[in-house]
Amino acid sequence: MAEGVGERIKVGIVGGTGYTGVELLRLLSQHRRVQLHAITSRKEDGLPVAEMFPNLRGRVDLCFQTPEHAALDQCDVVFFATPHGVAMEQAEHLLAHNVRIIDLAADFRLQDTAVFERWYKLPHACPEILRDSAYGLVELNRDAIRQARVIGNPGCYPTTVLLGLAPVLGGTQALVDIDHIIADCKSGVSGAGRKAQTGSLFSEASDNFRAYGVAGHRHHPEISEQLQRLAGAPVGLTFVPHLVPMIRGMFSTIYLRILPEAMETDFQALYERRYADEPFVDVMPAGSLPETRSVRASNMLRMAIHRPDDGDQLIVLVAQDNLVKGASGQAIQNMNLMFGLPETMGLEQLAILP
Amino acid sequence: MAEGVGERIKVGIVGGTGYTGVELLRLLSQHRRVQLHAITSRKEDGLPVAEMFPNLRGRVDLCFQTPEHAALDQCDVVFFATPHGVAMEQAEHLLAHNVRIIDLAADFRLQDTAVFERWYKLPHACPEILRDSAYGLVELNRDAIRQARVIGNPGCYPTTVLLGLAPVLGGTQALVDIDHIIADCKSGVSGAGRKAQTGSLFSEASDNFRAYGVAGHRHHPEISEQLQRLAGAPVGLTFVPHLVPMIRGMFSTIYLRILPEAMETDFQALYERRYADEPFVDVMPAGSLPETRSVRASNMLRMAIHRPDDGDQLIVLVAQDNLVKGASGQAIQNMNLMFGLPETMGLEQLAILP
């Protein structure tokens, strides 16, 4: 174990050829308590990581290895930056070797395995391990994460919607109509991953805007399960994701109806209080307009609360970098918690603007 | 007058140095019944239009002129592609010379002059002319436009929201909750015009996404006035515009709550019927996902209707090119109607994809 002063956490990455993979590498290689031990890719076996991702040249010497050669069971923690269904196959073996697991895919996000199977078309391989895992949205679940051996790292959309809604749900007083919540969400193209597919081509996605997944998106049940946990009751959510011609960035516009009995609530103060001690959630002053570039390449999530004409409509604007707070940064935030490190370690880089 | 066979409509443009101006020039110079007579800009007096807009080289020979030299009162119609407040100052003079007016700014969009003055910080210069003018949203107002001498060409956002809502409002049966309509709208950067301002710089707007005008946007009262006309009653609208890093294109996601008594309605059929004969409104098949590039540089507006899980939430997705159907194309559509030409003349170019 690696909690000792100066000792380093041995980290393995499974499937690091995508964007969450290179982002993990960028952040972990600058984390002073991490030792990158191995990274696997069956297809790219032997290729230096820095040849695929030239930003790492001179700083990351690892080569991709097959899982067989990677000795992942000698790591302290393994990140899965893989397609859905990979982590759950390897979890038992790794846990048996006392290796902790942070899965950036969906295997440990949904406690309801029937829902998992419906959306991911796979039976769950290890329901018991799932039951002991923690949903890795730190701001909602810090204590469980500290104790967990397996983390289901949240989806990017769920991170924005859940953090945008948490302050108004689950308090002692009902504040908003939880049967009709609308989340109009917008993502940069890197959210679709590095897979070669027509819809993600520059000439298809650039200078264009469109909705997708209106009839159903896998993040919908994930958000719903967590909202129900927060609210203590089922929540009616309309969720429409859209594709924005930018690389990184995610923006959610959330529409809530304030209940008649809650019209006197000071929502700005409510949000500020809720996140006052959070290092990675910035509730901006009243009237602010967050923008995705203000968090580009950083682990910060910024939000602002609007209530036009002091009416019954509450609007929450949330911006994050989908690859950092929405994926790899959040995974490292989880790792820091699991290993007793300061939660912000390795995650303090300022956003890149312009 | 120019309705004779082969005779050409003499067209003047006031203030053609912006994007609606160059788009008018592009379309009008390819319109076989139009003769470009004059274009004015005090600041650019003497400059060949094609030097400012090199796409027009070899095809548009006009130079910018001062209004004094442009002899606009000899035109059949004058388009105002100016800031707000210019057209209303010149309307009386032009009408006295039997010149028709199509204003692409806001001077003739709002019938309520008190609202106009509140939002545009100007007293209205000619309320009587305003009263006789027509709101130039062709699909809602065709007969009035045919008779009008002055047209208030709709704003870009209002075009998408009004056409997206018209089929469900104002019928004999109430279909949706008109007190809580949400329009989450997204615009390309050209919507902000060609004025040099920091927020429209490439390095500010590119690779970024943000909301703006949440506390109030000038298109809000315009939409509201027209919605009230359609619905026969005040309509509660939440309107949040966003800025997308693309040049052209506008996309509106409209959220409606279906009333309990209207749950059996076939909304897809309703929309298809409403727009069956419209040449520039394309109601796409059920399940479709319009995208802005499918209308890039064309006068077509495409929309699709979604109702997730057959619940009480109706989602209308609307895409247009903000500079064509949202501005200059619509203005020409109005001109065609006013002069008895086929409505589609000069507006049939296919969208540019990719």
Next chain:
Amino acid sequence: MAEGVGERIKVGIVGGTGYTGVELLRLLSQHRRVQLHAITSRKEDGLPVAEMFPNLRGRVDLCFQTPEHAALDQCDVVFFATPHGVAMEQAEHLLAHNVRIIDLAADFRLQDTAVFERWYKLPHACPEILRDSAYGLVELNRDAIRQARVIGNPGCYPTTVLLGLAPVLGGTQALVDIDHIIADCKSGVSGAGRKAQTGSLFSEASDNFRAYGVAGHRHHPEISEQLQRLAGAPVGLTFVPHLVPMIRGMFSTIYLRILPEAMETDFQALYERRYADEPFVDVMPAGSLPETRSVRASNMLRMAIHRPDDGDQLIVLVAQDNLVKGASGQAIQNMNLMFGLPETMGLEQLAILP
């Protein structure tokens, strides 16, 4: 044959699922002397073209067909918008049915079959047909094109470089050092086609600039063969292509050393004279700076000549839309010539700006 007044040319397209395919469809469907007869794609058999390319909705009713069902041999002309190697396999059959061929791939671009085989890794299937074919760069080869039954439509880079160099090569007097010509060329991403490949992804190509093919690019031998034809001697060319984060557009910066005996030449006048009667080549005034958006979606190619400090360095700047003058527009320009139509028919749309 289709030259009769009002009669329409029956057109077939092989392989229309790429960007040159959709651009052919956009242009041909607006060409008043063309009847779209068939479009083939084995993979997309049965799919309406307008489902793949929604800009064509309501205007192009064709469905993709297998080649077996397409009856291409009943067309007047067939465009091949296919990978290299397809057209040459079908040429003999089509010619036997009196069908003319315009190949947008490389099968009929290189007269030297040994060079073809080295660069395309294929033996040439019909060297005799190749010998009778014409290289379809209209401005250099108009007479041969009029007579040809098979056209090798030029590559996008070659179009800019050859038109940029033609005026200084092959005259009676040697003007520039033909042993050391440099063409620094830049292309939008659509030049790589609609194939799903990692390097063309939005998240790879956006906000990035890079050179590629420095060690060898297939357009190099094509340019060299044509330059030798123009100059009457081998020409030494350094050709470096680069990838620009824009969809459409190609820009070539050509560097020439003026020979000591030609220092008195008026190159501006030379270029203007050479292209004075060309409808699709715009030699801009001295000092001009062409930009790709000035030709976006149009068949125009614009160029400007610079000679800093009246020294011995000549710089030719050339801009075109790679999908129009660099591919599909040029193909239609060839078709017009072959069928005795006005060369500009169907190609007069103005560029889209902004």
Next chain:
Amino acid sequence: MAEGVGERIKVGIVGGTGYTGVELLRLLSQHRRVQLHAITSRKEDGLPVAEMFPNLRGRVDLCFQTPEHAALDQCDVVFFATPHGVAMEQAEHLLAHNVRIIDLAADFRLQDTAVFERWYKLPHACPEILRDSAYGLVELNRDAIRQARVIGNPGCYPTTVLLGLAPVLGGTQALVDIDHIIADCKSGVSGAGRKAQTGSLFSEASDNFRAYGVAGHRHHPEISEQLQRLAGAPVGLTFVPHLVPMIRGMFSTIYLRILPEAMETDFQALYERRYADEPFVDVMPAGSLPETRSVRASNMLRMAIHRPDDGDQLIVLVAQDNLVKGASGQAIQNMNLMFGLPETMGLEQLAILP
């Protein structure tokens, strides 16, 4: 003075409202030996820096101040991120107070004041100080920088061209034809700064490519003066800058003619040797193709050497982030040297990819 262990360098910034300003703030606020003391802007007096640049929220507490209130003469070093002509007016006063100066504008770049006056239309205010200043291209001038009290931080283009050429110039053997060097350079739009001007608008610069400054660019004399220093003789340079639709990034393609007597030279080895010990210059392996995103937001400059067919043409490809190694990062590299700190301190962040 601030060289002591743990002691911090008091830093002032003049004119921090542009992109080099915010980049200085981003980097300096993460530099562990720097204390941000003051930032001036007459126009924005009183505005918190983090309101203008929201990426700094919660991390930079400074407000803009007028120069009168900023007490710059109590700093250890002042960075000028101003228009040309400001630093030279304040240099004498600051030096008198023992404050060092790093000017990111052009006041201390050109030793030849006649050239300065011709290009910048200003007489030089302090030729004696200029004479004692150092040109801050660290890799060429490290010793002088260590001793200097005033640094002229290089222009972005010069940094790429000079580092790309240094290995072949000024050795004992002549290697390339120094009378005919071509630098075809491409810059992201942030190079034009944050000033509101039409040409830098998103709708003008996006989806577009163009050359500019062909008739003369201010970086040309700067490059020439330094090249002459390197080569010991005047160098003939053709320099054509181009504008790329990306925010950050600069790419130079340099064309050199190898002299007959130098054809046996191993240029790859020459370049690798020259930069073997440089922390911020990466000579990539033979055949490599650098891309700007591999250095995005980092101080690294990457280059690759090509020699097609082992002929007499040498091609040097150079990529940097224009705002970091091309401006603010380089300025901090200079500061580190001047204050005896490790040269890489505060500059080791990995590039952001994607």
